[in-house]
Amino acid sequence: MSLTAVASGFVVFVLSVVQGQRDRGVFYPHTHICASKGSTVEIHCSYRSPSTINDADTTFVKTFWFTRFSDNEPVDLRADSEYSGRVQYHCGENDCTLRITDLRESDSADYKFRFITNQPGGKYTGEPGVTLSVTGLQVKMSESERCKTYACTWSRLTCHSSCPLPDHPSYIWYESGKNMGKDARSFKTYFYGENSYACAVKGHEDFPSPSVCVHGSSCNRVTYTDRSICAFKGSSVDISCTYNNYESIKSKFWFSNDQQGYYTRHVDLRKDSQYSGRVQVLEAERGRSTLRITDLTERDSAEYRFKFKTQRFEWGSSLRGTTLTVTDPDVQVQVIWTSTGPTLICSSSCLLSARSSFVWYKSEKEIQGETSPSFRGHVDPEDSYSCAYEGYRSPAVYAPKVSVLMNPSGDVMKDSSVSLTCSIDANPAAKYTWYKENQLLLSGEPQLVFTSVQSSNSGEYYCTAENELGKTTSEHVSLNVKYGPQTSTLSVSPSGEIVEGSSVTLTCSSDANPAANYTWYKENEDSPKASGQIFTITDLRPEHSGNYYCEAQNTRGRRNSTLNLTVVAGAWKSAAAGSITAVLLALILLAVFLWIRRENSFTQQCKCGERPDNREQLNVGPVYDTPSSAAQRQAAGQQDDLHYASICFSQNQGDVVYSKVRVHPQRETEEEEEEDGVEYSAVRFNNASSAPGTRRQEDGNDSCALYSTVNKNKNTP
Structure with missing residues (x-):
């Protein structure tokens, strides 16, 4: 048998394999397992990924094994004081194996796997779990009759198990450590009193029943303290057994198989060159032998057995001994979260169970009195913790x-x-x-x-x-x-039409990091108008109109934005300009109209005669001076010079028009207090009722030629 086979063979002793059951995504390949006291057992399960249970966002938060509850919550086996230092988990992505060493009868229980997801209510326990029975096989003897000689007894031996056994199993029987070659569950024969008997199920030879004597306890037998032991490279290990001898022992020694699992010869290890200087056999008490191997190497991994000889007897080598596995040191502190807070467990793949001694450290200081694999003090998150086992110290946890x-x-x-x-x-x-x-x-x-x-x-x-x-x-x-100015934004306040004489505020903003600096320019002008994010122009005038642009600049770049500013006249100026324009237009139209009327008058209605000279008076109809002016002239004895004016009117004019003519005087006399140089002339017009284009003939004169007599002062030029 190879070392690998030996190492795996002692781990699991499955006497019953039934249909695995699946619940809530958990699958157990075996639901019943039997194991011998002191042995090691592994319990397996697999489970579905969270995404197949709920959705793709579901993940596992915690996975663990348990057997009991505390305050209605399952207790993680690693934090259970009954299993301190004896429990390990070997879990993959979708499977988990529970390993329990140094099995005790109290370990018989139902073991269940539980996982917790990140979803509300995402707590699942695989039912019904795995039932572990820790008893293994036992040899039961039913005495029938005693032989004629005192040394033998007829009796029936039965290989019994409290666990369900596979259908039609085969058995192996051992007599004083030698294979008897019998495969029945029970047989009847006579037994000599110095012999011991043990049995095993074929295929599970690593887990035989304890050896029993036919008569009491006085018989030849060897019982190993441990079926398996783990130790670290470079460390030391003690492998022990107890033995009984019916006669005086002539020789005794320890031997081992080779690395391939085959026995080549039964050589006393103290004489084996591979163990030279590293092996001691200690017997502190009668009937107990201890093999001590120091400075362990991986080559020391093997099965070790004890052998003794008497005058007539040699203990057989068929019955299995103690398997040693040498590994690299892997002492570590496991942190288990419980409802009461974190629990610290000193663990390793190689523990010597109850015989192990632990040392605990808190922030590099040794804690006196803490020798249990489970730390019993308060765990402060501000401190670091480590443990030591067999002289090997774990990394600190914090x-x-x-x-x-x-x-x-x-x-x-x-x-x-x-x-x-x-x-x-x-x-x-x-x-x-x-x-x-x-x-x-x-x-x-x-x-x-x-x-x-x-x-x-x-x-x-x-x-x-x-x-x-x-x-x-x-x-x-x-x-x-950091980035240069991005899109810049201009707003004008107030918005809308910008009126002459008002004020306007221009604001520039730009997304930039670091913040941009702003400079204002007017189109076609080289020098800047202003700096800063806000530019205010007061007392606006038409010359302020034009394109303005803002330059936003930081250490990462620059960007320009442009707007057009148009200044319009105020309302009163617009009204005045409109009024002036209207008056001018009216005057122009009036002038044109009068000019056209004048032209039409002269060309279409009449042709006026020549004006008489100053010395003749033409009778053109009654022309009247005002009475006051005539009397004034007669009283003064003056003869007014007569001036005549030739006036031509359209025939539809009014009847009488009085005109007042002022003649500027050239001398200053007392007579100036009177109405000097002003005469009123009565001008008679043709009746407006006369039809256009006809002449009035009542006085035999041309009605289109009318004359007015104007009194002119003599001194008037």
Whole structure:
């Protein structure tokens, strides 16, 4: 038998294999297992992935085995004091194996697997579980009759098990350590009193029943303290057994099989060159032998047996001994979360069970009195904890210490690549969670990577790390994305029509990081008009009209925006301009009208005669002076010079028009107080009722030629 076969053979002793059952996604390949006291057993299960149970976002939070409840909650076996140092989990993605060493009868129980998911109510227990019975085989003897000689007895031997056995099993019987070659469950024969008997189920020879004597306990037999032992490379190990001898022993020694699992010869290990200087056989008490091997190597992994000889007897080598497995040191502290807080367990793949001694350390200081594999004191997340076993100390466990690293550091340009790394120092491993300004971003990943970072990615970032010992939050890291001015915006206040004499405020804004500086320009002018985000123009005039543009600039770039400003006249000026325009237009129209009327008058209605000279008076109809003026002239004895004017009117004019003519005087006399130089002349017009184009003939004169007599002072030029 190979070493691998030996190592795996002693682990599981399955006497009953029944149809596996599946419940809520948990499958047990065996539902009943029997194992011998002191042996090791493995209990297996598999379970479906969370995504097939609910949805793709479902994940496992915790998986464990249990046998009992406390406060209505299942107790993780690793945290159960009854199993301290004897329990290990070997779990994959969808399977989990429970390994229990140094089995005790009290370990007989129903073992169930439980998993918890991240979904509300996502707690599942696989039913009905696996039933473990720790008793194994026993040889029962029923005495029938005694032989004629005192040394023998006729009796029936039965290989009995409290566990259900496979259908039609085959058996192996051992007499004083030698294979008897019998395969029945029971047989009847005569037995000599110095012999011992044991049985095993074929295929499970690593788990034979204890040897029993025919008469009491005085017979030849060997009982090994451990069926299997694990030890670390470089350490020492003690392999022990007890033995009884019916006669005086002539020789005794320990031997082993080779690395391939075959026995080549029964050589005393003290004489084997492979163990030279590393082997001792200790007998501190009668009937007990201990093999001590120091400075262990992987080659020392083998099955070790004890043998003794008497004058007439030699203990057989068929019955299995103690299997030793040598591994690398793997002492570690397991942190088990329970309803009362974290529990610390010192564990290893190689533990010597009840005979193990542990040392605990808190923040590098040894804790006196703590020798149990389960730490019994209060666990403070501010401290670190470690344990030592067989001289090998475990790594310390502690709550996470976390920080955030940004690469590249400092300012980050838009569209560049940047990564944030949550750096965690923790044992056990911690779970990552990312936040941006208290908003959850991502869970389970140590890095946030932006392949093309944008301004919207700017903000405060931090991560949290949590393990079974506590939760820690990192400091906040600011991601500041730099970029040149983007689209600039101009607004004008007040909006709408800009009136001459009013004020206007121009505002420029631009998305930029760092913040942009603003400069104002007017089209076709080289020098800037103003600086700053706001530009105010007061007392607007028409010359302020034109295109204005704002230049937004920072260290990363610049951008311009343009607007047109048009200044219009005020309402009163518009009204005045409109009135003046209307008056001018009316005057022009009146002048044109009068000119046209004049032309029409002269050409179409009449042709006036020549004006008489100053010395003749033409009778053109009654022409009257005012009475006052005539009397004044007679009293003065003056003869007024007569001036005649030739006037031509259209025939539809009014009847009488009085005109007042002022003649400027050339001398200053007392007579000036009178009405000097002013005469009234009566002008008779043709009746307006006369039809156009006819002449009035009542006085024989041409009615279109009318004359007025004007009195002119003599001194008038």
